[in-house]
Structures are given as structure tokens and as C-alpha cells.
Amino acid sequence: MPRFKLIFLLAILCLRTALPQGFAAEGYCKDPSHFRSLGEAHTAASDDSIDLKFYSLNLNISAAPVYLNGYTGITFxxxxxxxxxxxxxxxxSMTVDSVTExxxxxVFTHTNGQIRISLANPAALNESRTIKVYYRGLPTPTGFGSFGYSSGSTPFIWTxxxxxxAKDWWACKNSPDDKADxxxxxxxxxxxxxxxxxxxLLGIDINGDGTETHRWKTRYPISSYLIAVTISDFTLYTQYFKHSPADSMRVDHYLPLSVLNANKINIDKTTEMLSMFSRLFGEYPFINEKYGHVLFGRGGGMEHQTISSMGGFDEYLIAHELAHQWFGDKITCRDWSNIWLNEGFATYSEALYFEQTGGKGSYRYVMDRFIDIAKTAIGPVYVQSNLSDPFYIFNYARTYAKAAVVLHMLRGIMGDILFFKCVRNYAVDPVYAYSTVTTDEFRAVMERESGLELGYFFDQWIYGEGYPSFKVDWAKEKTDGGRWRVSLMVMQAPxxxxxxxxxxxxTTETGDTTFTVTSDxxxxMFVFIINGEPLDYSFDPDxxxxxxxxxxxxxxSETExxxxxxxQNYPNPFTESTTLRLVVNSGGNFEINIYNSLGEECGSLYSGYLPAGIYPFTFTGERFNLSAGVYFIRAESGRGSEWVKVVWVK
Structure with missing residues (x-):
């Protein structure tokens, strides 16, 4: 997969430039500073006293010059x-002409990016109201380019x-937690x-002035950021996803003909991916409407509900945006702190797609690359700071790669059958399907479905930072009964x-035996009794x-x-205590003593017989009434001696 290697290198170069969507898309290294200075900062919280029910977005968009006017009807x-x-x-940046109830x-005011509307009379609890906001202007893009257009000979407008x-170009409740029905x-x-x-698409009306009104409707709940408009002289290419013996769903691709011809091989794989993900996650969430792609004016992609906006057509990106229809669109993160629940699943689904098409080797190849990138992540996967900065929220190493690795590790703990059962049941959970979710709620579903306690896992990998570092030693010895004892010492970094x-x-002469240990x-020290002489071992082989x-x-190695x-002791230098490991390949009597820099003996760590195995010894200077400084520890038997230098600092 040479192209993957190239894309991987590009992703490495862009780790500190947080960009939206998809490991494999072109354009990830575009300079985001173009958008940083545009538009207002996101500061004001959305109105938590209303519950959205319905949006009616009505826009007249001209292309020469680009200008937008229209209204949003909002029922809440x-x-x-x-x-x-x-x-x-x-x-x-948009002008509000009027508001009606x-x-x-x-009566309304429009300041700081918010329209405050006085209701004609107080609304009772659960009472429904409908307002219309009339506005116009040329939207000023923010973030990743909320409203974009090309001024070339062919009109091209996208969001x-x-x-x-969303608030840059249409009046809405600009928060992911409240979906319109x-x-x-x-x-x-x-x-x-x-x-x-x-x-x-319900229809296209021909208006008296020669313009055309394209009428779209979604009957599924939808967050405001997932509503999108893209305009150009596209060619429509349609596939059909046969999801039952009697039913098919349209898969519509709106693309320039040249783009379609150049990418048709990958585009045609969309229906295959729909089948794969439906088997893994349950029925495609918007089966009564459509899925499809539309070209937009930037690299990467965006999972607009039922119609992903695409800047490229790599298999990785197609799989990523499609998986978002389940994780991001059907089940949406309640706030941007929980964005990993969207992006982690979509990124992990890239690996799942290649596992389905290329086997475990392809899956391992993709996941190994994600792990390499995830190791560069700074901060917890759960975003706790800089929540007004899109480029921090969508940091690739943390929000995409490490989040995908978290799911990979969770699968490793559960095993394939249980993991996919839990994920599928999560995707259809009636509480969260077509609604929103938090990390703690996701954890609760996984615990309920698996019967496992996962608090430690989420505390470490979602709310915590970093990853473990190990030193591993092994020794083997034939027992009196003819079997073999394997000793494995595992040390985590302080x-x-x-x-x-x-x-x-x-690995033995007769085959492989796999054990599971808990490093905590x-x-x-872990000891295994096996049949056949051990020839090799692998710590976390997969x-x-x-x-x-x-x-x-x-x-x-030298140890054998x-x-x-x-x-050598670990850590070294040390402040409180340090651990040495004595690897014994054949039993004998040992003296393990401590010496200062003058060669004077200061104490004994051990004296006596040791059979074959690995033995940890902890050294604390205070135990021997020593002062901080440099010491030497010597292990001696009738067959030689070994020295290590230890440094105690305060």
C-alpha cells in the first residue's frame, strides 16, 4: 500500500495542525491560519431554555456576486x-431584516452573534412556538471555512x-446537543x-424569474452543524444499495464529470462499504432517505448527514465519512469535549474496512500507523481545554488517531465477538440513537453489554494522558517433571x-501457547509452566x-x-527507591552486596541459593543509613560476578 505510506508521512508532518476528517485525505497540510482571523470568536453559549423541533431553511443564493438572503423558520x-x-x-456579519412570531x-436585538427575540407572551412548559428570522449578506467564514465559494467561470459554493x-451562514441553535426532529x-x-x-430531494420548482428552488427534506433528527448546502453544475451519478431482497436505497454522487471519471473505482466501493458497516454496526441510519457524496472546496471531508462533502476519494476517507453516519450523525457527541466519540469510531472504521477487505495483516498495518501517531498526542482524548478553538478540538493525533487506538485496545480486552456485540448494541441503543451521548454514557453502555468494569480503562486512556513503557526480561528452566518453567519479569516506567x-x-518446538497477564x-513476575522447550516469546504479539x-x-541474547x-537498575538515577533484576539461567548460591565509591562494603541485598528465574531486588539508601551519592552493586556466585552503578539523588 504505497499510497498509504505517503499519506502517513503527510499526516506526521501535520500532527500539530488540527484538521477535520479522515486520515487519508489530501489537503491536510493546508495552512489553517487563513481561517483563524475570519469571523467572530465562538464565545456565547446557545439557548438551553428551548428544545428544537423543526427547521425550515429557505435560502436564495446568487453566484455572481455571491450573496445570500432568505429566512429560517424555527419551531421549538x-x-x-x-x-x-x-x-x-x-x-x-449577516444582517437581520426582521423576525416574526x-x-x-x-422585537429583537442582534449582537455578539446572537438574536434575542422577545416572545409575544410567556410560553408555558413544553408549549410550542414558531419564529422566522429573515436575514441577508455575504457570510464571513470561520473555523475550517464555514462558507466557501469559488469565483471562477463555474459557480461553486459550499458549507x-x-x-x-453554522451560525456564520444561517440562523440556528448552534450547538450539537439539541437536534431538530x-x-x-x-x-x-x-x-x-x-x-x-x-x-x-422532494422536487425542483421553476420560479417566475427563471430561478429554480431545490427542495430537500430530512425526517430524521439532525444537529445544526450537519446541515449543509453545496452548489455547482454537478453531474449526478447514482448507485443503489440493496439492503434487503426487496428494497434498495439511492447512493447519489454529485461531482464534476472529470472528478467522477478519475475516482470512479473508489467511488463504486461505497455500496460495498455500506454493506460491511451495516453488518458491523446495524442498518444504515438513514435508510429511508439516501447516502452520497458531493465535492466541496477543501481537502479532507465532512460527514454532513446523508451527504458527505468530499475533497478527495481515497478509500480511507470514503470509509471514514461513511462510518460517521452511525457515529457522529445518528449518535452525536453532546458537546465538543466528547468529540472522540465521533472521530474515534470513524477513524477506527478505516482500519475495520481494510480488515474486511484485506484481512488481519491490513488491519494491523493501519493500526500500527495510528499507534505511532497517537504516541505524539498531547493532552487527554477527552478535550478539557481550549474548547473555543476548532484546531485544538480536532487535533489529529489526539482526537482521531489516539481515539481510534482506544477502541482498538478495548476490542483487545473484550475479544472480537463481545466487542462488536457491544458496539452494535450501542449503535441501536434507544436512548442514544438519533440523539446525543457523552463519554460516561458510552462507557455505561459498554459495561452493561459486556459485564466488564471499565472505569480504570477510561480513566487511563480517555481522561488521562500518555501510555506505558515496559522493560521485559525472561528466563527458562526445565523442571523435575520434564516440563519447562518460563519466568517473565515486566517493569513499567516510574x-x-x-x-x-x-x-x-x-513459542516451543510443538507450537505456540498464549497467556494473558495483567500489568498493573x-x-x-509472571511464571508459566509449559510443555516443550521454549524457543521464543512475544510480549503483546498483536x-x-x-x-x-x-x-x-x-x-x-547475553542473558541466555x-x-x-x-x-541495570531502573530508574537510574533515583530519588526514593530503584529496582535491579538478577536473571539466573542455572541455580546457585549468590551474594548481592552494596559498595560505595571507595570500594567499601555498605550492606547486603541478598545471600543464599537462587534457582533459575528472574529476581527483583529493591534498593533504598535509607534502609542502609546511606547518604545520597554513587554506589555499586555486585552480584557474585562461584561462576563469576556482575556489577552495576546506581546513582541516588535527593
């Missing part, structure tokens, strides 16, 4: 008794609202253009200790744990060819 219910005002989000004008950009999007354009949006089940594979302290192995004793070896 009051979440409080006696509601006197409603707040709707719209950028100050019912058929009457409403990308995630995370805060349904929405209609009516877009008026000049003839010859196609206006593409969410849901089903500091944060991770608790993780880890597989250990031991700084120094641990790379199911994100980790670093600082050192590892392997067969044929000498009667014994005293391993």
Missing part, C-alpha cells in the same frame, strides 16, 4: 415555564459548519446549477502505572496495547548465554 418548545425570550445564533413582527460555523432545506439558484443538501491485560505468546504495578518497550531480553546477569 419551551423547557421552562414562563419563557419570555428565545435566543437564536447568527453571525454579526406566528404572523406578527417580533462546512463543524464545529461552530426534522428539517427542510429549500435553496433557490440560477438554472443549470444543482443545489445539494440533506435528506431526500510515574503513572497503567493497568492493562497483555497477551504473552510463548511497576515490577511484576500490538493490542499502545506502549513503548524500552528493552526486551530475547532468546540468544551467561550463567546469570545483573540488569
Amino acid at each position: 418548545t419551551s423547557k421552562v415555564n414562563g419563557l419570555t425570550r428565545a435566543i437564536i445564533d447568527l453571525s454579526n 406566528g404572523n406578527s413582527p417580533a 462546512l459548519s463543524q464545529p461552530f460555523g 426534522s428539517a427542510e432545506i429549500n435553496i433557490t439558484v440560477f438554472p443549470g446549477l444543482k443545489a445539494v443538501s440533506n435528506g431526500t 510515574g503513572k502505572i497503567f493497568k492493562m491485560p497483555v497477551k504473552v505468546k510463548i 504495578s511497576q515490577t511484576q 500490538n493490542l496495547v499502545m506502549k513503548e518497550i524500552e528493552s526486551e531480553t530475547k532468546p540468544g 548465554t551467561k550463567p546469570f546477569i545483573l540488569r
Whole structure:
């Protein structure tokens, strides 16, 4: 997969430039500073006193010059008794001409990106109201380019609202946590253009002035950032996804003919991916409407509900955006702190797609690359700071790669059958399907479905930072009964200790035996009794744990060819205590003593017989009434001696 390698290198170069969507898309290294200075900062919170029910978005968009005017009809219910005002989000770069409630004008103010609307009379709890906001202007893009257009000979207008950009171009409640139950999007354009949006195309009306109104409607719940409009003279290419013996769903691709011809091989794989993900995650969430792609004016992609906006057509990106229809669109993160629940699943689904098409080797190849990138992540996967900065929220190493690795590790803990059962049941959970979710709620579903306690896992990998670093030693000895004893010493780096089940594979002349151990302290000894002489071992053979192995004793190394070896203490230098490992390949009597820099003996760590195995010894200077400084520890038997230098600092 040479192209993957190239894309991987590009992703490495872009790790500090957080960009939306898809590991494999072109354009990830585009300079985001173009958008940083544009538009207002996201500061004001959306109105939590209203519950959205319906959007009617009606826009007249001209291409020469680019200009937008229209209105949004918004139906909501009051979440409080006696509601006197409603707040709707719209950028100050847009001009609000009027607001109505019912058929009457409403009093409003428009400041700081919010329209504060006085209701004609107080609304009771759960009472429904409908308002219309009329506005016009040329939207000023923010974030990743919320409203974009090309001024070339062919009109090209597109939107990308995630995370805060919906209010740049239409009046809405600009928050992912409140989904409208349904929405209609009516877009008026000049003839010859196609206006593409969410849901089903109900029809195209020919207006008296020669313009055309493309009428779209989605009957599924939808967050404001997932509503999109794209306009150009696209060619429509349609596939059909046969999801049952009697039913098919349209898969519509709106692309320039040249783009379609250049990418048709990959585009045609969309229906295959729909079948794969439906088997893994359950029925495609918007089966009564459509799925498809539309070209937009930037690299990467965006999972607009039922119609992903695409800047490229790599298999990785197609799989990523399609998986978002389940994880991101059907089940949406309740706020941007929980964005990993969207992006982690979509990124992990890239690996799942290649596992389905290329087997475990392809899956391992993709996941190994994600792990390499994830190791560069800074901060917890759960975003706790800089929540007004899209480029921080969507940091690739943390929000995409590490989040995908978290799911990979969770699968490793559960096993394939249980993991996919849990994921499928999560995707259809009636509480969260077509609604929103938090990390703690996702964890609760996975615990309920698996019967496992996963608090430690989420605390380490979602709310915590970093990853474990190991040193591993082994020794083997034939027992009196003719079987073999394998001793494995596992040490984690000082500091944060991770608790993780880890597989250990031991290879013998007769085959492989795999054990699972739980690493949960700084120094641990694991002993295995097996049939047949052990020839090799592998610690985490399938790379199911994100980790670093600082050192590892392997067969044929110095440890096996000498009667014994005293391993360097760890950590070194140390402030409180340090651990040494004595690897004994054949039993004998040992003296392990401490000496100062003058060669004077200061104490004894051990004296006596040791059979073959690995033995940890902890050294604390205070135990021997010593002062901080340099010391030497000597292990001696009748077959030689070993020295290590230790440094105690305070």
C-alpha cells in the first residue's frame, strides 16, 4: 500500500495542525491560519431554555456576486415555564431584516452573534412556538471555512459548519446537543446549477424569474452543524444499495464529470462499504432517505448527514465519512469535549474496512500507523481545554488517531465477538440513537453489554494522558517433571502505572501457547509452566496495547548465554527507591552486596541459593543509613560476578 505510506508521512508532518476528517485525505497540510482571523470568536453559549423541533431553511443564493438572503423558520418548545425570550445564533456579519412570531413582527436585538427575540407572551412548559428570522449578506467564514465559494467561470459554493460555523451562514441553535426532529432545506439558484443538501430531494420548482428552488427534506433528527448546502453544475451519478431482497436505497454522487471519471473505482466501493458497516454496526441510519457524496472546496471531508462533502476519494476517507453516519450523525457527541466519540469510531472504521477487505495483516498495518501517531498526542482524548478553538478540538493525533487506538485496545480486552456485540448494541441503543451521548454514557453502555468494569480503562486512556513503557526480561528452566518453567519479569516506567491485560505468546518446538497477564504495578513476575522447550516469546504479539518497550531480553541474547546477569537498575538515577533484576539461567548460591565509591562494603541485598528465574531486588539508601551519592552493586556466585552503578539523588 504505497499510497498509504505517503499519506502517513503527510499526516506526521501535520500532527500539530488540527484538521477535520479522515486520515487519508489530501489537503491536510493546508495552512489553517487563513481561517483563524475570519469571523467572530465562538464565545456565547446557545439557548438551553428551548428544545428544537423543526427547521425550515429557505435560502436564495446568487453566484455572481455571491450573496445570500432568505429566512429560517424555527419551531421549538419551551423547557421552562414562563419563557419570555428565545435566543437564536447568527453571525454579526449577516444582517437581520426582521423576525416574526406566528404572523406578527417580533422585537429583537442582534449582537455578539446572537438574536434575542422577545416572545409575544410567556410560553408555558413544553408549549410550542414558531419564529422566522429573515436575514441577508455575504457570510464571513470561520473555523475550517464555514462558507466557501469559488469565483471562477463555474459557480461553486459550499458549507462546512463543524464545529461552530453554522451560525456564520444561517440562523440556528448552534450547538450539537439539541437536534431538530426534522428539517427542510429549500435553496433557490440560477438554472443549470444543482443545489445539494440533506435528506431526500422532494422536487425542483421553476420560479417566475427563471430561478429554480431545490427542495430537500430530512425526517430524521439532525444537529445544526450537519446541515449543509453545496452548489455547482454537478453531474449526478447514482448507485443503489440493496439492503434487503426487496428494497434498495439511492447512493447519489454529485461531482464534476472529470472528478467522477478519475475516482470512479473508489467511488463504486461505497455500496460495498455500506454493506460491511451495516453488518458491523446495524442498518444504515438513514435508510429511508439516501447516502452520497458531493465535492466541496477543501481537502479532507465532512460527514454532513446523508451527504458527505468530499475533497478527495481515497478509500480511507470514503470509509471514514461513511462510518460517521452511525457515529457522529445518528449518535452525536453532546458537546465538543466528547468529540472522540465521533472521530474515534470513524477513524477506527478505516482500519475495520481494510480488515474486511484485506484481512488481519491490513488491519494491523493501519493500526500500527495510528499507534505511532497517537504516541505524539498531547493532552487527554477527552478535550478539557481550549474548547473555543476548532484546531485544538480536532487535533489529529489526539482526537482521531489516539481515539481510534482506544477502541482498538478495548476490542483487545473484550475479544472480537463481545466487542462488536457491544458496539452494535450501542449503535441501536434507544436512548442514544438519533440523539446525543457523552463519554460516561458510552462507557455505561459498554459495561452493561459486556459485564466488564471499565472505569480504570477510561480513566487511563480517555481522561488521562500518555501510555506505558515496559522493560521485559525472561528466563527458562526445565523442571523435575520434564516440563519447562518460563519466568517473565515486566517493569513499567516510574510515574503513572497503567493497568492493562497483555497477551504473552510463548513459542516451543510443538507450537505456540498464549497467556494473558495483567500489568498493573511497576515490577511484576509472571511464571508459566509449559510443555516443550521454549524457543521464543512475544510480549503483546498483536500490538493490542499502545506502549513503548524500552528493552526486551530475547532468546540468544547475553542473558541466555551467561550463567546469570545483573540488569541495570531502573530508574537510574533515583530519588526514593530503584529496582535491579538478577536473571539466573542455572541455580546457585549468590551474594548481592552494596559498595560505595571507595570500594567499601555498605550492606547486603541478598545471600543464599537462587534457582533459575528472574529476581527483583529493591534498593533504598535509607534502609542502609546511606547518604545520597554513587554506589555499586555486585552480584557474585562461584561462576563469576556482575556489577552495576546506581546513582541516588535527593
